[in-house]
Amino acid sequence: MRPPSGLLDEPWPMLGGVIDPDDGMPPYEQLAVILRDEISQGTLTGKVPSIHTISQHHHVSHHVAARALAILKGEGLLVSVPGQGHFVREQH
Numbered sequence: 001m002r003p004p005s006g007l008l009d010e011p012w013p014m015l016g017g018v019i020d021p022d023d024g025m026p027p028y029e030q031l032a033v034i035l036r037d038e039i040s041q042g043t044l045t046g047k048v049p050s051i052h053t054i055s056q057h058h059h060v061s062h063h064v065a066a067r068a069l070a071i072l073k074g075e076g077l078l079v080s081v082p083g084q085g086h087f088v089r090e091q092h
Helices: 027-041 051-059 062-073
Strands: 078-081 085-088
Touching: 027 051, 027 062, 027 078, 051 062
Parallel strands: none
Antiparallel strands: 078 085
């Protein structure tokens, strides 16, 4: 099944980073590192792609993507708005 048009067909902020299954670090932590780097470099700003899109892009389960976002939310890098998704917290 192909995702709706526009989800993966066009470039989007999270282009880097590969999850390495042979790395000793759990996949959700690897993904959190990738996303944290994107935030610190300023390539991921505003609304974060959906868990579904992140999981497809990085070839991980929805659970792994959700856990990575939860880590970043716990670190204060993301905020979640019910019904709207996750957003990068503005850095002052």
